[in-house]
Amino acid sequence: MTTGRRPQTRLGSLLAALAITSASLLLGLPAHADEPSAGAAPAPKEAPRVDLVLDVSGSMREADIQGKSRISVAQQSLNEVIDALPAETEFGIRTLGATYPGNDKAQGCQDTKQLYPVGKTNKVEAKTAVATLRPTGFTPIGLALRGAAQDLGKGETTRRVVLITDGEDTCTPPDPCDVARELASQGIHLVVDTLGLAHDDKTRQQLLCIANATGGTYTDVRTQEQLTDKVKQLVDRSNDTYTVTPVKTTGTDKCESAPVLAPGVYTDREKFSEHRVYKVPVKSGQELRASVSVALDRPVARDYGVLLQATSATGQELVRGTDAGSSRTDVVSTGLRWSTDDSKGYVTASPTATKDSKEKPETTVCLVVSNSLAPQAGVLADPGLPLELTVDLASASPAPEGAAMGLGRGWILLLTLTLAGLAFGLVFGWIARWRIAVWREN
Numbered sequence: 001m002t003t004g005r006r007p008q009t010r011l012g013s014l015l016a017a018l019a020i021t022s023a024s025l026l027l028g029l030p031a032h033a034d035e036p037s038a039g040a041a042p043a044p045k046e047a048p049r050v051d052l053v054l055d056v057s058g059s060m061r062e063a064d065i066q067g068k069s070r071i072s073v074a075q076q077s078l079n080e081v082i083d084a085l086p087a088e089t090e091f092g093i094r095t096l097g098a099t100y101p102g103n104d105k106a107q108g109c110q111d112t113k114q115l116y117p118v119g120k121t122n123k124v125e126a127k128t129a130v131a132t133l134r135p136t137g138f139t140p141i142g143l144a145l146r147g148a149a150q151d152l153g154k155g156e157t158t159r160r161v162v163l164i165t166d167g168e169d170t171c172t173p174p175d176p177c178d179v180a181r182e183l184a185s186q187g188i189h190l191v192v193d194t195l196g197l198a199h200d201d202k203t204r205q206q207l208l209c210i211a212n213a214t215g216g217t218y219t220d221v222r223t224q225e226q227l228t229d230k231v232k233q234l235v236d237r238s239n240d241t242y243t244v245t246p247v248k249t250t251g252t253d254k255c256e257s258a259p260v261l262a263p264g265v266y267t268d269r270e271k272f273s274e275h276r277v278y279k280v281p282v283k284s285g286q287e288l289r290a291s292v293s294v295a296l297d298r299p300v301a302r303d304y305g306v307l308l309q310a311t312s313a314t315g316q317e318l319v320r321g322t323d324a325g326s327s328r329t330d331v332v333s334t335g336l337r338w339s340t341d342d343s344k345g346y347v348t349a350s351p352t353a354t355k356d357s358k359e360k361p362e363t364t365v366c367l368v369v370s371n372s373l374a375p376q377a378g379v380l381a382d383p384g385l386p387l388e389l390t391v392d393l394a395s396a397s398p399a400p401e402g403a404a405m406g407l408g409r410g411w412i413l414l415l416t417l418t419l420a421g422l423a424f425g426l427v428f429g430w431i432a433r434w435r436i437a438v439w440r441e442n
Contacts, residue, residue, distance in 0.1 A: 046157045048238040049090045051118050051148045052078070052231070053141075055165035057097030059198075060135040062166070066223060070166050070197050071135050077228040078130050082123050084232055086239050092118030092151055093126065096144040096165075097137040108138035109171030118151050139167055142174040145210070149183050149190055158189045158246070160216075160238045162231060166197035168206045176206060180213035192216045193234050195227065201378075208298055208380070215267060215386045217297040217331075246388055251276025255313055255366035263392050269384035270294065275370035280391055283362045284340045287396040291321075291335030292369050295386045299376040306332045309368040318365065338365065339396040367391075 060071040078093070085091055093116040100111040115133075116126045145161065152159040169176045183190050193216040194207035204220065211218040217234075221227045246267040252258045258277040270276050282288045292308045305324040311317050321334040340363050369389065375381055 046155050047088050047090045048086075048157075049092075049118055049152050049155075049159040050235055050238050051092045051094055051151045051159075051161050052081075053094045053096065053144050053148050053161055053163045053165075054078070054115075054133070055097060055139060055141075055163075055167070055197075056095050056133050056135055057137055057139040057167065057170070058135050059139075059167050065197065068224070069135075071133065073224045073227060074164055074197070075130050075133065077224055077231060079127050080228045081231045081235065082121065082126050082130075085121055085123070085235065089121075089235060089239055090119050091121045091126075091235070092116055093129065094144060094148050094151060095133065096140050097135075098133055100137045102137075105138065105171070109140045110143070111137050112140055112144040112147050114147070114151060118153075138170050139165065140171040141165060141169040141206075141210075142176040142179040143171065145176060145179045145183065145192065146174075149188065152190065154188050156189070158191055158238070160234060161190065161192045162234050163192060163194045163207070163210065164197065164221075164227070164231075165194070165203075165207070168203045177209040177213060180210040184214045190214060194218045195221050195230060197221050197227075205380075211297050212383055217295050217386075220299070249278070249389075251278050251369065253277065255279060255311070255315075255364075258366060261367075261389075261391050264390075266389045266391070268387050268389065270369060270371060270387050271384040272373050272375055272381055273371065274384065275368055276387075278367045278369075278389065278391075280365045280367060280393075281362050282338075282340055282365050282393065285396050286393045287337060287339040288365055289335070289337050289392040289394060290367055291333060291390045293331050293333040293388045294369075294371055294373075295331050295388075296373075297386060298379050300379075301374040301376055304332070304371065304373045306334055306372075307368075307370040308334050308336055309370070310336055310338045311366045311368060313364045313366060315366075332371075 054074060056071065060074070061069055063069045065073045082091070092114065094112065095115045096112040097108070098111065098115070099113065100108045102108065115129050141163070145163070148161045152161070180192055183192075192210055192214040194211045196203055196207050196218070199220060199222075204218075208218045210216070219226075219230050221230065246265040249259050249261065249266045249268055251268055251270075253275065255277050258279045260279045260281065266278075268276060280288060280290070288310065290308065290310070292306065294306050303324075305322060307320060307322050309317055309320045319336050319338045321336040323332050323334040325332050367389070369387060371385070373385065
C-alpha cells in the first residue's frame with residue numbers, strides 16, 4: 001500500500017512544478033517592484049515630533065477603569081508606548097496639575113511643566129519620570145496646550161500633541177478651545193488629538209472642540225488596552241505622515257468648479273453624507289494614483305462607507321475604490337489607480353494643444369469623495385469630518401495581460417507550448433513505465 005501511494009505523491013509534485021513553470025513562462029510577469037513615482041515625496045528633513053500632555057490633577061485618583069485608578073492606567077499605557085517608540089521619533093511628555101498640592105487656584109492654574117523634553121528618548125529615564133507622577137492639583141488644559149506648542153517648536157512638517165485628560169479645564173481663561181483655534185490660526189502645522197478618560201458630556205464636547213479646531217481626533221477611552229493602542233496609533237501616524245505637510249483645499253459639489261490639484265497631500269473637511277470633488281489633469285502615458293482617509297473624530301452611527309471615484313469631465317465613471325466599517329476604527333481609507341491608456345475616449349484636450357502640435361491630449365479626471373456616515377444622537381455635525389487626500393502621477397504601468405499578449409504574437413508562444421507539451425509527455429511516459437514495472441513485480 002505504501003508503495004502504491006508514492007508515485008501519486010511524486011506525480012502530484014511534478015505536475016504542480018510543471019504547471020507553475022508553464023504559467024510563469026506564459027504570463028511573463030515582471031519580478032521587479034513598481035518604480036518610484038515621479039511625484040514621490042522627497043526625503044524628510046525633520047524627524048517626527050510628538051508631545052504627550054498628561055493630566056495629573058486630583059481627579060485622576062478615581063479608580064473607575066477596570067478597577068484601577070485613572071493615573072495608574074495612564075502610567076502603564078505610557079510605559080508600553082515608550083517601549084514601542086520608533087527610533088526616529090522625537091517624543092516628549094508635559095504634565096498639568098502635577099506639582100502644586102494647595103488650594104490657591106491662581107497658583108494651581110499655572111501648574112504645567114515639561115516632564116521629559118521633546119527629543120530622542122532614553123526609555124529608562126522617560127519611564128522613571130512617569131513613575132514619579134501622583135495626582136495633585138488643578139486642570140489648566142489651555143495653558144498646557146500653549147506649552148506643548150512651545151515644546152515642539154516650529155518647522156515645515158506636522159507635529160502632534162496627544163492630550164490625555166479625565167475632565168474639562170478648571171482654569172479658564174484661557175479657554176482651551178480658544179487656545180486650539182489660536183494655535184491653528186498661526187499656521188505652525190500643529191495637530192492636537194484628545195483622549196478622554198471620563199465620559200461626561202461637558203468634557204467630551206470640550207475635547208471634541210479642541211480636536212476639531214486643529215484637524216485632530218477625539219477618542220472616548222474606556223479600557224487600558226484602548227488607551228495604549230490609541231496612543232501608539234497616533235505616534236505611528238505622526239511617523240507615517242510627517243514627511244509632507246498637507247495643503248488645505250476646499251472641494252466643491254461639481255467638477256466644473258472643483259479645485260485643480262497637482263501631486264501632493266491635501267486636507268479638507270467633508271460633512272456627513274456629502275460628496276466633494278477635485279480635478280486632476282492626467283497626461284497621456286501617466287497613471288493617476290489617489291487615496292483618501294476620512295477621520296472619525298466623533299461618534300458615528302454603525303455601518304458606514306467611504307467611496308473614492310475617478311470620473312471623466314462628463315461624469316462617466318472610470319474607476320472606484322471603497323471601504324466600509326462598523327465604528328471600530330477611527331479612520332476609513334480607500335484608494336484607486338487609473339491610467340490614460342484606459343481612457344476609452346473620455347479625453348479633454350489640453351487648451352494649448354493645436355492640430356499641428358505634437359502634444360498629446362490630457363484627460364481631466366474628477367476625483368469624487370463621498371461618505372455614508374451619520375452622527376450618533378447628540379453629536380455635532382459641524383464642522384465636517386477631516387479628510388486627507390493624496391494625489392500622485394507616475395508613468396503608466398503595463399496592463400497585467402500585456403506580457404502574455406506579447407508572447408502570443410509569433411513563435412515565442414509556439415515554442416513555449418511545445419516545450420511544455422514535451423516535458424509533460426516525458427513525465428507521463430516515465431510514470432506509466434514505472435507503474436507497469438511495479439505491477440509486474442507484484
